[in-house]
Amino acid sequence: MVLASAAVLLGLGYWTYRAVEGSVRELRAASMKNLLDSEVNSLQVWVREEIGDAERIARDPRVRDAVAALLRVALSPQRSQAELCAGPARAALEVTLRPLLREIGDATFNLISRGGRLIATRFVEYCGLRLNAERFLPLLEPVFAGESRFLRPFNDADRVAAPARLRRGPPFAWIATPVRDAGERVIAVLSIAEPADAVFASILQAARPGESGDAYAYDEHGAILSGAWAGESAPLHARRGGGEREGVVLDPYLNHRGVETIGVWRWLPEYGLGVAIEISAAEAYAPLRYLNIAFGVVFGALVIAVAAALAAGLSVLRLRNQVGEARRLGAYALEERIGEGGMAVVYRARHALLKRPCAVKLLRPARANDETIARFEREVQLASQLAHPNTVEIFDYGRTADGHFYYAMEYLDGITLAELVSRGGAVPVPRALHVLRQLCAGLAEAHARGLVHRDVKPENIMVCRRGGEYDVVKILDFGLVKSIAEPHSRDLTRTLRILGTPLYMAPERLRNPADVDARADIYAVGAVAFFLLTGRRMFDAPDDLALTTRVLNDEPPRVAAAAAQPVPLELDLLVQSCLEKKREDRPQRVTDLVEALEALTQEHRWTQREAESWWRARPPPR
Known part of the structure; x- marks a missing residue:
């Protein structure tokens, strides 16, 4: 019986090892393909x-x-x-x-x-x-x-x-x-x-994976065209099939430096070159080293392995119960999932003692690594410094005994600007001015503290009913916020290249994501204003690459020409100035926008009575 159990466990262990090995290889291939896609996209935009x-x-x-x-x-x-x-x-x-x-x-x-x-x-x-x-x-x-x-x-x-x-x-x-x-x-x-060791090389090196990764271009003969190894032969080139234009090599081979690596490549016939990304096999398959150790322990001590497997299974089950259908996190009772993204899930919740409604943002356990945890902490720490009534208020930040990171913020009874336009079309000029003035006022506090939001868009701005007032604006999601007051601080988003929505990103951010200041948010305010006043996107394009090209090169249409409603000349010119390609031609401070919008609201007033009538006629979905 013991031998039979041991044989079953050994067979199960070997099957598990092969399954995990295959999963690691698939994940590594997918991640490198994504990096290559980003690299090719950046190269195409630059060209x-x-x-x-x-x-x-x-x-x-x-x-x-x-x-x-x-x-x-x-x-x-x-x-x-x-x-x-x-x-x-x-x-x-x-x-x-x-x-x-x-x-x-x-x-x-x-x-x-x-x-x-x-x-x-x-x-x-x-x-x-x-x-x-x-x-x-x-x-x-x-x-x-x-x-x-x-x-x-x-x-x-x-x-x-x-x-x-x-x-x-x-x-x-x-x-x-x-x-x-x-x-x-x-x-x-x-x-x-264009010197091969300048912008051309920097675009390729931006996609380097891990610590040992390398990215380069090569010609039809396999000669490397960029970086310190220019002129050397790329062994990955020899693994190309006759008519193949892209591929992944997951079995280790010796690269031009004599290091065992794995790689992914793509031939770009329109440029007469190929691009490749490589990473050392040791780093790529590092998780398998620990699996080998664990397999050895299983082989030497089957009883301990069985106990560990049972403990791991119970732990996974407990995590699934807490995170997948969790009802409680610390002092907060979770009631309903109200939103989710790639990094986190948002729940409507209630404080167990105060009985106060709130929203709890929970970092997904599968995405919890040093980088994402640091970004999550940074988001809540920077957002909690802001006290403006038009910025979402942070109540609490914590970590459960099981290692789940979360923070609690005010629960907002309202809808995003994207939902507002989707439900009713273009927003009337007085109401749009009322919303934009509050948006700029909230950004003004962040800019005064040296913080640039970097993700101002209709989906991250809400209009709410709050404290007996209607159409109160709240700025959400500080996940991409950058502090420009500390020039030597680490930008935790830099390894992800371009983050954000291209339609609302200033041209200088698309060219160089690290080159950003408060005027990038001013451009985004102009794009949001265009969306509110016209009820449509500023540029239409079939994909992000074409959209990026239009943002970089095409002049945006005038609001007065694109809107179905009459738009005051002063507002038309103000939006146009925010959307200038060169940031020095835009308003230099968001407080300048606040002053201009306040002057316009004197002529085009949006009253609380009008706002209340709208909310009573069209309550937001709960």
Whole structure:
């Protein structure tokens, strides 16, 4: 009987080991694919933005005239090489391009004729040389046909045919765009250089997983194009199938540093390169080391293993009872689940002694690691510093004996702005002004304390009935709040790249999530105002990538033109100023918005009688 039990336990243990091993591998593959998706998305957004900048420069009439003048010199048999490379036409082109390139943060350029001749470059010694006819010039055929392209990083030895002296330094990627004459015919190609070790490399490195992870780009021959290992061969490239464009390698292999790793890759034919993410097998499968130890203990002491398994099963059952259908957390009796997200669940609750209704936000046990716990604590600690009546009030924060983190806040009898517009369409101007003034007043206190909310959107703003008053605004969810008063504080959201809703995110946050100040919240207020007054989204797009591109490049429509109701000119201009692409063109302080909105409310009043009538006619769902 004992031997039979031991055999059953050993078989069960082996089956468990294989199942957990498979789960770990699947989870690791899924997480790395998600990182790769984020990396490719960031690269595509950057390329689209850089192409847009290059096309704007190439369309500039001054640039077109300067290029045409230089081409006449290049094509004239009476003009010398010196006149082409150092003459007044070349100087005029550089004077025209220099401020335009400086605006987009670039300095190096090439101007290429149809035959592949470099007729103007930053490096004078390259002027007059020809592009490599086998490796580089064919990549420009679509550009000469009228289509802008991103060209992967190339060393000059592969890009230029037999240069006398090669420039030393990192390879350059190129943004190539056609230059047209007055008849819209393509007469040349303007290529703007992007150093492979600058923004291009930083976008890739932003997706590095764990402590040992690496992310890089490689060419069709498997040569690494970015980072300190540029030029080395990527073994992951050799594992590509003939027609495959993406894959995951979960069996360890030796990478270019001689370390056993696993990896995920994707080939991007439109860019002529692949992107890969790798992590050491030791780190990726670290949980299995502990499983091996546990399996050894089971093998050596079956009785202890059985007892531990029973204890673990009881613990899991108890946790499930407390968290899945929990009725009590500390001093709070949970009554009903009223909301949930990826990180936490929100319950309507009641204090056991005070009998006061409240809302309890509970961190999901499955998501409770050092990072998420730190973010959860940070959210409640920063939010509890705020005392403005338009900010949700925090009552309590705690941890149960079983290790569950939660905090209690005031229970709000109301609806979000998203629900308000969904139920009734565009909000009348007086009521919208009443809501926006309270929203800005609540943000003003946070900004005064050096806190930027970073997630102002209709879903995080409620209008409520409270203390006999109607249409009281409450700002919710400080999960993405950032303190700019402490410049050296750690940003716990930085590893997740872009967090938030792109439609309500300022352009500078989409370009660099770490580059944020109070003016990012002012942009979000403008987007919320547009939504309230028009009853629709500011931009429509099929996916987040297209939406991000529109936020970065398209001018938002005017509220007065998009709204079905009359919108005062002063309010129209105020919303437009909040939505400026450059933050220095927006109102600089949210208190400026408060003053402007207060002045408008004097002319367009929303009374408590009107608010009460609305609430009595349309009570929010309980």
